[in-house]
Every structure is written in C-alpha cells, then in structure tokens.
Amino acid sequence: MRDVITISGRGAFPGVVEGEALVAPCSVPGWGDVFDLKTGAVRESGNPIEGQSVKRKVLILNGSRGSTGFATQFHRLRVSGVGPLALVFPRTDSRLGATCVVLGVPAVTDLKEDIFELVSSGDRVKVDGDRGIVEIRKVHD
Amino acid sequence: MKQEMKPESVSPKRFRVQLTDEEHRTLAGEFGPAKRKALQFIAQYADALGAERLVEIKKAQIFVGAHHYLRTLNSTDIDEVISEMYLNSSEKVILDKLGCFTQTDVVPLDPENWQKMGIAPEQAQLNARYKARFLAAGAAEGGTCASYMIGFIPMMGEHYVSTESHALLFMNSMWGARANADSIEASICSAVCGRTPLWGNHITERRRGTHVIEICSNPISVHDWDLLGYAIGERLPSSAVPVLVGQFQAPDLERLKACFASMATSGSVEMCHIVGLTPEAPTLEAALQGHCAEASFRVDRDNVADVARRVSQQGRMKVNFVSLGCPHYSLKQIQEVSTWLRGKKIHADVVLQVWTAIPIRENAVRSGFVQEIERAGGNVLTSTCPLVSQTIPDVPALVFDSVKQARYVTSCTRSKVFVGPVERCLEAAVSGVWTGGAS
Numbered sequence: 001m002r003d004v005i006t007i008s009g010r011g012a013f014p015g016v017v018e019g020e021a022l023v024a025p026c027s028v029p030g031w032g033d034v035f036d037l038k039t040g041a042v043r044e045s046g047n048p049i050e051g052q053s054v055k056r057k058v059l060i061l062n063g064s065r066g067s068t069g070f071a072t073q074f075h076r077l078r079v080s081g082v083g084p085l086a087l088v089f090p091r092t093d094s095r096l097g098a099t100c101v102v103l104g105v106p107a108v109t110d111l112k113e114d115i116f117e118l119v120s121s122g123d124r125v126k127v128d129g130d131r132g133i134v135e136i137r138k139v140h141d
Numbered sequence: 142m143k144q145e146m147k148p149e150s151v152s153p154k155r156f157r158v159q160l161t162d163e164e165h166r167t168l169a170g171e172f173g174p175a176k177r178k179a180l181q182f183i184a185q186y187a188d189a190l191g192a193e194r195l196v197e198i199k200k201a202q203i204f205v206g207a208h209h210y211l212r213t214l215n216s217t218d219i220d221e222v223i224s225e226m227y228l229n230s231s232e233k234v235i236l237d238k239l240g241c242f243t244q245t246d247v248v249p250l251d252p253e254n255w256q257k258m259g260i261a262p263e264q265a266q267l268n269a270r271y272k273a274r275f276l277a278a279g280a281a282e283g284g285t286c287a288s289y290m291i292g293f294i295p296m297m298g299e300h301y302v303s304t305e306s307h308a309l310l311f312m313n314s315m316w317g318a319r320a321n322a323d324s325i326e327a328s329i330c331s332a333v334c335g336r337t338p339l340w341g342n343h344i345t346e347r348r349r350g351t352h353v354i355e356i357c358s359n360p361i362s363v364h365d366w367d368l369l370g371y372a373i374g375e376r377l378p379s380s381a382v383p384v385l386v387g388q389f390q391a392p393d394l395e396r397l398k399a400c401f402a403s404m405a406t407s408g409s410v411e412m413c414h415i416v417g418l419t420p421e422a423p424t425l426e427a428a429l430q431g432h433c434a435e436a437s438f439r440v441d442r443d444n445v446a447d448v449a450r451r452v453s454q455q456g457r458m459k460v461n462f463v464s465l466g467c468p469h470y471s472l473k474q475i476q477e478v479s480t481w482l483r484g485k486k487i488h489a490d491v492v493l494q495v496w497t498a499i500p501i502r503e504n505a506v507r508s509g510f511v512q513e514i515e516r517a518g519g520n521v522l523t524s525t526c527p528l529v530s531q532t533i534p535d536v537p538a539l540v541f542d543s544v545k546q547a548r549y550v551t552s553c554t555r556s557k558v559f560v561g562p563v564e565r566c567l568e569a570a571v572s573g574v575w576t577g578g579a580s
Contacts, residue, residue, distance in 0.1 A: 012189040030306075030409075031528075032552035037213060044552065063379030064409050068204075068304050071324035072226075076213040079225065093379045094341055095409060097189035098324030101182055102229055107189065 004135050007113045011132040012087075012097065015106035018126040019085040021119050021136070022057035024049050030067030030095065040082030049121075058125040059084040060115060064095035071098035078103055086127035088134055090115060108134050158187035158338070159194045167334060174234040179333035182229050186327050192338035196300050199241050201332035202288045204304035204325050205275055206248035207268035209531050219270055227329040236278055240335030244283030244293055245275065246304050249530045251522045252284070252499075258522065258532050280332075284524035285498035287311075287398060287468040295320070297420060302328040302337055306405035307468055307545070311397060314413045317420045319343045322411045341380070342412050348421060349430035350384035350414050352377055353437040357387060358445045363399045364562035366392055367544045368445045370400035371452065374408030376438060384414040384428040391418055395471055402468050403544040452544050453560040456577050459490075461536040463570040464527050465563060466496030467546035472504050474563075475521065479510035481567050487518030488573035492534070495521045519570070528553075540575055542566045 025048055028034050036043055040055035054077065064070045077083040087107040089096050100107040106129035115134065119125065124137040166172070167180045187195060211222050224230045248268055250260045272282065285291055286305045293308075295301040295318035303309040304325050312318040321341040323331070331337045341347050354373055360366050373383055383404075392400065392415075404410045414422035422428035465478065478495055487493045495514060497505070502523050505511045511521045527533045528549050538557045541547045547560035559575045569575045 010191060012191075013185070029552070031549050066306065066406050066409065068306050068309075068322050068324055068328065069210075071326055072210060075226065075229070075326065076210060079214055091379060092190055093409065094190065094321035094323050094327075094411070096379075097186055097338075098327045100189040101185045102324070102326055110191070 004137055005118050007111050007115055007118065007134045007136070009108045009111040009132045009134065010092075011107070011129040012092070012109045013100040013103075013105065013107040014129045016126070016128045016130060017058075017086045017106050018124060019056060019058045021060055021121055021123045021125045022049060022052060022054055022084075023060045023116065023119055023121045025062050025116055027061050027063050027065050028073065029065050030070035030073065034073045035077055035082075037076060037080040037082065040077060052121075053082070054084045055082040056085045058086045058088065058127055060088045060119060060125070061096065062116060063089065063091065064093055064099070068095070070095040071102050074099045075102040086125075086129070088115065088125070088127060108132050156184040156188055158184055158192055160184065164195065164336065173237060175228065175236045175238070176240065176334050178224070178228040178230040178234055179240075179330035180336060182326065182330040183334055183336050183338065186323070187338035187340065190338050190340045192340035194339050195336040196339040196343055197335055198300045198302055198331055198337050200293065200295055200299070200301040201239075201241055201243040201328060202246050202283060202293055202303040202305060202308065203243060203329050203332050204246040205329065206245065206271045207264060208249050208529070219267075219274060223274065227326060228333070229326055229330070236274065236333065239279040239332050241332060243275075243280045243332045244288065245272070245280060246283065246288070247286050247525050247529050248272070248284060249525055251524050254520070254522055257520060258530060260530070260532070285469045287498065290469065290471055291498050291500050300337065300343055302331040304328045307398070307402040310401040310405050310411055310413060313342055313411060314401070314415070314419050315397065320411075322405070322409065346430065348412055349382065349432060350422070350428040351382045351435045353384050353386060353425065353429075353434040355387045355437070355439040356385055356389050357439050357441040359442070360389055360392070360396070362562055363395050364542065365445070366396040367399035367403050368448045368452075369440060370403035371407045371544050372440050372444045372448045374404040374406065374410055377408045377410060379409050381408070381410065382412045382414065383410060384416060384422060384425060384434070386416045386425060395474055398468050398471075399543070406545040406548055448544075452547055454538075454557045458538045458557060458559070458575050459573060460538040460540050460559070460569050460575050461490055462492050462534050462538075463540040463566050464494045464496065464546065465542045465566060466494075467526050467528070467541065467543035470495060470497045470501070472501050472508070475501070475505045475510045475514070476508065478519075478563070478567065479505075479513040481564065482514055482517040482519065485517055485571050487570050490573050491570050493519035493570045494527070495519060496526050497521065497523055499523045538575060540566050540569050
C-alpha cells in the first residue's frame with residue numbers, strides 16, 4: 001500500500017485545502033430539494049450517500065445529473081453555510097464548471113486515473129486547485 | 142444571512158481565459174457593476190472548464206422570478222437576492238441592463254390565473270417585482286420552458302444560452318444551435334454580459350457523437366418516446382453525445398419534446414444526433430465526424446418496459462389530480478385533449494390541469510379548445526407547472542403524462558405518482574381512478 005496516492009489532473013478552481021473525503025459514485029440530481037440545508041445531508045432516496053452530509057467534506061462527484069439547476073443546489077448549500085470544502089470530479093462538464101464557481105472552493109478535474117478505484121469516504125484528501133493535484137491518504141487499508 | 146465563504150475572497154485576479162480589450166474594460170467596471178460581476182463569473186466559469194476564450198451570444202432564455210429556491214438567502218431585498226443568487230456576488234449591485242435579447246423562462250405562477258392555483262397575493266406581488274426589474278433591464282416575458290414553440294429559435298451555428306435543459310437539447314440537436322447546459326447562474330450572467338465560454342457544444346469538434354444507440358423498441362406514441370428518452374439518458378455518462386440509429390418512424394415535435402425532456406432528466410445530455418433527421422447527422426459517419434464511437438448499445442422493448450415500471454406506481458388507485466403539459470403543450474396537444482374531452486366530464490373529485498405558453502393558450506382560446514376543456518371541468522394554465530410553482534397537492538395519488546415531471550415530483554412528495562400516455566391520464570381524470578395496465 002502506498003502512503004500517499006497522488007492523482008494529477010487540471011485545476012478547475014484555485015486554492016489548496018485538505019479534508020475528509022465523501023465519495024458520491026452516482027453524483028446527485030440537479031433539481032428538487034436535493035440537500036437538507038440545515039445539515040448539508042443528501043436527501044435523494046436510494047442515493048449511496050443518502051443521509052450523509054457534504055458539509056466541510058472533500059466531495060468527490062462522479063459527474064452531474066439532470067437539470068441546469070445543478071450548480072444552484074450547491075449555491076444554496078454555500079449561502080446556508082453547509083457547503084463542501086473542495087470538489088473533485090473525473091471529467092469537466094458544464095454543470096460542474098459552474099458549480100466550482102458558485103462554491104468558490106478548490107477544485108480539480110480531468111483526472112488521469114480512476115479516482116473511484118482509489119478513494120473511499122473517510123480518507124484524508126488534499127485538493128490543490130492551483131496545480132491540479134489530488135493527494136489521498138488512506139484511513140483504512 | 143449566513144455566508145460561509147465569499148467567492149470573491151478566493152477568486153483569481155487574473156484569468157487564464159484570453160479576454161478581449163472590451164472584456165477587460167468590462168471587468169474594470171467601465172460598463173457598470175452588474176456587467177462586471179457577470180463577466181467575472183463567466184471568466185471564472187471559463188477557467189473551470191478550461192476554455193481558451195469567450196464567445197458573444199445574441200439570445201438568452203433565463204429562469205428568473207420569485208422562484209422558491211431563492212428563499213434560501215432569507216432576504217426580502219430583491220436586488221440583494223439577484224446579486225447573490227444570479228450574479229454570485231455578495232456585494233449588492235443593481236442589474237440595470239441586459240447584454241443581449243433575453244426572454245424569461247417559466248415563473249412560479251400563472252400570471253393571469255394564479256388565484257386558481259391557490260397562490261398567495263404576496264407571492265404574486267413578489268414575482269411582479271422580479272418581472273419589473275428584468276423588463277426594465279430589457280428582457281421580454283417568455284414564460285415557457287418550450288421557448289422554441291413561441292419563436293425563440295437559434296439557427297444553425299448560433300451561440301445562445303438557455304436555463305431549460307430540454308429546450309437547449311432540442312435546439313442544439315434539431316437546428317444545430319450552440320449552447321451548453323451551463324447553470325441558472327451562468328446563463329443569467331451570460332445574458333447580462335453577452336458572453337459565454339467558447340467550450341463544449343459551442344465548438345464543432347465537441348459536437349461529434351460519442352455513443353451509438355440502436356433503437357429497437359419501435360416507439361410510436363409520445364409516451365413511448367418519453368420512456369425511450371429516459372432509458373437512453375440513464376445509460377450515458379456526463380457529456381456524452383448520443384447518436385440514435387435504427388428502424389423507427391420519424392418523430393414529430395411533440396415526440397421529440399417528450400424524448401428530450403426525459404433524456405435531460407435521467408442524464409445530462411445536451412446534444413443528440415438522429416441519423417437522417419438532425420442536420421449534423423445526414424449519416425452515422427457524419428454524426429461521428431469520422432471517429433469511432435466510444436461505446437454502443439441497443440434499447441429494446443424490455444428496456445423501455447423496465448423504465449415504465451420504475452417511473453410509475455403500478456396498480457389501481459383513486460386519483461384526485463391530473464396534470465398534463467411538461468414540457469408545455471403545443472397547440473396540437475391542446476386540440477387533442479379538447480377533442481378527447483368532447484361530451485365527457487371530469488370527475489367531481491379530480492383537478493385536471495393542462496399547461497402551456499401564453500400565446501399558445503391564446504390561440505387555443507381562439508380555436509375553442511380551452512372552452513371545451515373548461516366545459517368538461519379542466520383548466521388550461523400558463524407560464525409554470527406544478528413542480529416549478531410548488532403547488533403539488535397533498536393528495537394520495539397524482540397523475541402525469543410526463544416522465545420528467547413525475548420523476549422530479551416523486552422526490553418532493555409522499556403521494557403515489559402515476560405516469561402514462563395522455564389518453565390514460567384523461568381516462569383517470571374522467572373516472573377518478575387510475576387503472577394501471579401495460580404501457
């Protein structure tokens with residue numbers, strides 16, 4: 001096992017931050033009351049991260065889904081004070097590009113490796129949006 | 142109002158995207174604070190996408206009005222709300238002038254019949270304030286999700302923005318027009334500054350088909366196309382461009398409207414080629430721009446039947462609410478409802494709503510269709526829908542003819558949600574009972 005797994009990509013929003021990972025393999029939908037705005041918990045029934053809070057997490061999203069209201073869901077999280085600490089997503093898309101801006105947090109995308117094979121929720125992850133690098137420290141082997 | 146982190150505090154002073162002299166002057170504030178904030182957002186967005194430069198847009202369709210989600214900010218000052226929620230600016234600026242032709246998307250109420258919907262007068266007054274602010278800045282009232290049905294038609298190669306996911310999929314695919322599903326914020330900022338990142342669907346090479354989908358489900362009805370769109374969307378990764386091939390009867394506007402609405406619900410599709418029908422796909426090779434597809438799959442009758450089982454409750458149940466028209470109905474669809482209802486009466490315990498755009502309703506009045514639907518006990522309403530107006534009644538069972546409306550409503554109600562072809566929805570409206578059965 002490597003102590004630190006480094007994945008290179010492209011910085012989508014500047015800044016450097018480290019925090020606990022929350023992995024969303026099915027992303028979240030773009031419309032509806034997607035998040036509980038008091039806690040930051042995902043409300044979508046059947047989502048693998050249903051009930052888990054994105055607040056101050058390094059959120060690793062597998063793409064975006066549905067409506068052009070996608071970024072707005074995250075905008076609402078930020079103004080409610082329960083937004084994530086950083087964003088990581090495997091491939092650039094328009095909805096996630098706008099999401100980076102409304103959140104204003106470090107973000108890395110266009111990853112050269114499949115991050116979903118390498119990271120688990122709870123791992124420590126450093127997101128360097130200036131250099132486009134993600135570093136994963138496994139908590140559980 | 143609570144604010145954890147202001148985007149300005151971490152935004153780059155210099156952008157990677159190449160900007161013109163005029164764009165630099167806009168960022169310096171020469172054209173006012175609203176344009177400066179809007180272009181700042183678009184430049185940050187361009188950097189997030191990795192775009193090299195911006196492109197001028199001539200048309201925008203934007204989702205503005207007293208929408209419920211804006212309450213998140215907990216402010217009664219509409220300029221403060223517009224600044225934060227539309228321009229992403231915690232500093233209050235006055236949105237005084239739009240940068241291109243702009244028409245409004247749906248609003249949270251029917252501007253004429255809001256009382257029939259049970260909307261409070263305060264909510265109607267608040268919406269009127271938003272409308273006044275945007276009209277003063279140069280907007281036109283559109284009031285429909287299906288903007289292309291009332292003349293918002295960007296031509297081949299034309300750059301535009303739209304907050305309506307299905308409409309931009311429709312306009313990109315059917316007319317070769319160019320927009321990305323940006324976000325509400327980005328589209329509004331583009332309307333204000335007249336620019337969008339030159340990225341994605343704005344670039345010819347990025348419009349090439351990535352996934353070839355063989356349609357083997359023999360879609361006939363509007364509902365068949367609705368289910369098919371959902372089945373395609375849910376199997377595609379982000380940013381995929383599907384190319385539909387196979388033996389099927391060419392779909393008309395109503396079928397494509399339904400198909401694209403559900404495809405942009407289950408997936409994030411923004412561009413779809415249909416070989417032999419859409420202008421950038423005279424052949425499969427042309428749609429793929431000479432490349433190989435990343436993946437191919439078939440959609441057959443079993444796949445579509447599986448979607449039908451998942452999106453709708455099954456079985457027989459008493460119903461109290463039937464809503465048709467997501468996306469908004471065309472004149473042809475209103476005529477079909479009117480014809481079907483001739484000599485019939487909506488059940489006394491059922492509310493029937495038919496949703497459309499203002500000018501289409503006017504045409505339907507002049508054609509006698511609205512009168513026939515009203516005589517039967519139904520309502521023809523405009524500019525919104527149950528989901529956007531948040532007027533979904535708290536009754537045991539709801540009926541829709543749209544997979545999109547049904548899916549999103551399911552996420553915000555405890556009611557049983559049924560979805561099916563328009564004829565079955567109308568049968569339920571008349572009998573007061575949903576009868577299930579095979580799609």
